[in-house]
Each structure stands twice: as structure tokens, then as C-alpha cells.
Amino acid sequence: MRLHVVAFGCQMSTADGGELAAPLLARGFRAAAAPEDADAVILNTCTVRQHAEDKALSLIGRLKPWKEANPDRVLIVAGCAAERLGPWIRRRFPYVDLVVGAKSIEDYPKVVAEAMAAKFDAMAENSAAFPDGTSSTTGFSAAPESPVGWLSPAVAPVTIMRGCNYSCSYCIVPHVRGRESYRPYEVVLAEARAKAALGAREILLLGQTVNSWRARAEDGVERRFPDLLRAVAAIDGVARVRFESPHPRFFDDALIEALRGIPGAGDHAHLPVQSGSDRVLALMRRNYAFDSFLERVGRLRAALPSIEVSTDIIVGFPTETDDDFERTLELVERLRPAWTYAFKYSPREGTESARGVDDVPAAVKEERLARLNALCDRFAEGALKARVGRSVEVLDETGGYGRTRDGFRVKWGTPAEPGRLRTVRLTGVMKRTLLGESE
Ligand code: SAM
Ligand code: SF4
Numbered sequence: 517m518r519l520h521v522v523a524f525g526c527q528m529s530t531a532d533g534g535e536l537a538a539p540l541l542a543r544g545f546r547a548a549a550a551p552e553d554a555d556a557v558i559l560n561t562c563t564v565r566q567h568a569e570d571k572a573l574s575l576i577g578r579l580k581p582w583k584e585a586n587p588d589r590v591l592i593v594a595g596c597a598a599e600r601l602g603p604w605i606r607r608r609f610p611y612v613d614l615v616v617g618a619k620s621i622e623d624y625p626k627v628v629a630e631a632m633a634a635k636f637d638a639m640a641e642n643s644a645a646f647p648d649g650t651s652s653t654t655g656f657s658a659a660p661e662s663p664v665g666w667l668s669p670a671v672a673p674v675t676i677m678r679g680c681n682y683s684c685s686y687c688i689v690p691h692v693r694g695r696e697s698y699r700p701y702e703v704v705l706a707e708a709r710a711k712a713a714l715g716a717r718e719i720l721l722l723g724q725t726v727n728s729w730r731a732r733a734e735d736g737v738e739r740r741f742p743d744l745l746r747a748v749a750a751i752d753g754v755a756r757v758r759f760e761s762p763h764p765r766f767f768d769d770a771l772i773e774a775l776r777g778i779p780g781a782g783d784h785a786h787l788p789v790q791s792g793s794d795r796v797l798a799l800m801r802r803n804y805a806f807d808s809f810l811e812r813v814g815r816l817r818a819a820l821p822s823i824e825v826s827t828d829i830i831v832g833f834p835t836e837t838d839d840d841f842e843r844t845l846e847l848v849e850r851l852r853p854a855w856t857y858a859f860k861y862s863p864r865e866g867t868e869s870a871r872g873v874d875d876v877p878a879a880v881k882e883e884r885l886a887r888l889n890a891l892c893d894r895f896a897e898g899a900l901k902a903r904v905g906r907s908v909e910v911l912d913e914t915g916g917y918g919r920t921r922d923g924f925r926v927k928w929g930t931p932a933e934p935g936r937l938r939t940v941r942l943t944g945v946m947k948r949t950l951l952g953e954s955e
Pocket of ligand 2: 681683684690
């Protein structure tokens, strides 16, 4: 029995893809590189922007002939778009076997066991090709939007919280993922330890506002995110700890102090700013302004002078004027991000901002995005070129391919040994990847 998993969207979606696969792997499924080779396909969908949702829905449509060629095959659709559009997906794509929304992921092992047991048993009986029933946790399709190298045996995602308590006016996440819930301290540490014991050298802590995590531990003492970072970094075998996505509001002095004290944690921070205009930031309900955001980043850089910062920006938010957009460009000039994820505003039904008019014309959004990307590319290329000639520590993630401590992708070819930290002399740049030679 073969399983193919596709996760659209953010790293949390990709990590959830792994969780969705687990009960099937435990039943004896093995990974398939493509849907054509698979008896079961899991699609973990994203709905944060219309484009991401459309891609997932289009793939469900394209899987119709795959499913019709053999109705015993299993198609599971999960995630944020499944949460938003569950009943519609069932009607529109009646050949989907199971639709599981993002809020139900904790119940999913039970749901899938109950709904699919008979089908899986029949499949196992007919499956002479893999009689050993072995399972594998490798070979998932990388998420189409995720960086290459994801799901490496050396990098272990660990979800520490789900949901989001914010109400950024453009964002669908709180609607489809619900309010924040934090996984217990001991559970997170046990998962990180188990993954480190299996060979992970980097632990990637995940949550929508990951640094708001806190939990009362079994000893009765409340732990906050900086405490968790320190505890994870102290695990045997863990060389690096990263986290996505922190909210600027919780990037406080306690966190900066922790990053200063943990080798392998304070080399990069992703701080999504969204806009440089105070007027737009207030409409977005981001709870910070141009000055206070840059002040936080200034404190971070004063404490960790070589830290690299990356960000997310939305252009064309309703009512965004040329002046507002100029403030965003000004913020980028001051921030000097090592890389940027820039998006055109996409109205999401049910969000506060979608109740108003999406009044920035498509052509203006397009033009602003192009100008923003040109500026961000300048900083990104500058950061890459500045590294050429240096010798840096790289974690081999997928064999001859990995990342620097500050998050830049590096390709060196041989020797290839996933999980190994090696020193690579950087010799050039190809697109967004540094090229190098192992020393
Ligand atoms: N929780 C993170 C934060 O608060 O910064 C971000 C998570 S969100 C899933 C990822 C990114 O998608 C956001 O930072 C934002 O730039 C972008 N995004 C979210 N909603 C959007 C929308 N309606 N249109 C365009 N981009 C959007
Ligand atoms: Fe969305 Fe804002 Fe929550 Fe981030 S903090 S997930 S942008 S609502």
C-alpha cells in the first residue's frame, strides 16, 4: 500500500501533512513519490489566499481520473480549505473519501480509523506487492510552496501550538484554526527528544504565533517560550533550534536574551511586518506601528549584531494609497530583510477586511508588488553575495544540500551525509541558493 501526501501553504500545513500521514504509515502504508503510484492520497489544503485555495481545489479535480481508474483508492482532503469549505467540497467532489477540517486534526487519527478501516483492510488484502507491511516516514511530496529541503531527516518540525488569538482583519487563520491551544511542555520536549534520537539535528518549533506559547508544566511552574527554547536546545544531539512564525509583539527582551544565550538559535528571525503604514497597520489590527516594529528589530540587532531578519508583506490592502505604500518601501529600506515573502492582498470571506471593498485595482497591486519585490531582491541578493568567499557551518539536510545557521540555502554536492554539520566554503550564488565546496 502506497501513500502520497501533498501539503499546500505554510510550514504548519506541511507539518500537519506528516501528522495526517502517521496513522496510515502505522497501518503499513509506504511513501509514494507521485499520486499515480499511490493507493491513497492526502491533500492538506491552505486557504490563506485565494490562489493557495484554488491550487488545492484544482488538484482535487485533477485527481478524479486517478480515483475513477480504481475506486478502491483513497482520497483524503484535510486542512484549512477543508475547514472553510467542507460541505461544498463533499458536494463538488463526491469521489473524495474523507474531508477533515483543520480544527479536527487532534481527532483525525480516530476519524480516519473509523471511516477508513474497512477500505484499508480490503486494500491490505489485495496488496501483494508489499507483503512485509513495512512503513516509511520519508518520501512525502514537498509542499509546492515550501522551501526545498523541507522534510529532511535532519530537520524535525514540532508543532507547539495551534490556532491564533489575534484578529488581523485580513486573516482567515483564526476562523479555520480556532483559538490558541498550547501543547504541554513535557509533550513538546518528549517529541523533540524522540526526533533528536532518530537523528534530527535541527528542531523547528511551529505555531501561528509561536512565541506566544506558554504552559504550566507538571512541576506547577509556568514556562514561557524562551524557557521552551532553552530546554529544546539542551536536548542531546540538537544543534539548532528555529521557530516559525513569531509575532512581533512577543519578540520581547526575554526572548532576545534567550536567543543570545543559545548557540544555533539566534542567527535568523522571521518577523512578518505586513505594512509600513501606521494607518494600514491599524486597519490590519497588527498592534504595532512603523516605529515600534523597527525599535524591536533595533533591540534584536543590538543584542545579536549578525542576526538576519526576514519578513512578510501584503500590498494592496483595502484603501492603501501610494503614500501608504511608500511607507512600506521605507520600512523595507530600514529593515534590510534577508528575504521577503510579499503577497497581493486577497479578500477572504468572513474576515473583517473582506466586508469592505477590495478597492485597490489589480493593476496597482501588481505594480506595487513588482516594485516591492525589486527592492527586496536587492537586499536578498546583497546578503547572498556578501557571503561568497566565507566558510560557514551548514547542516546537510537532504544530501549535499542544506542551510547556514542564518537560514540561507547552500548546495555543495559531495560529500553528502544528511544530518551532518559541515564547513562549506561559499563560492557563488545561483538564484536564491549559495553554491560551495565542502572543506
Ligand atoms: N501568524 C503570522 C503572523 O502573524 O505574522 C502569519 C501567518 S499567515 C498564515 C502567513 C502570511 O500570509 C501573513 O504573514 C501574511 O503576509 C499573508 N496573508 C495572510 N492573509 C492574507 C490575505 N488575506 N491576503 C494576502 N496575504 C495574506
Ligand atoms: Fe493571521 Fe494575524 Fe493570527 Fe498571524 S497573528 S495567523 S496574520 S490573525
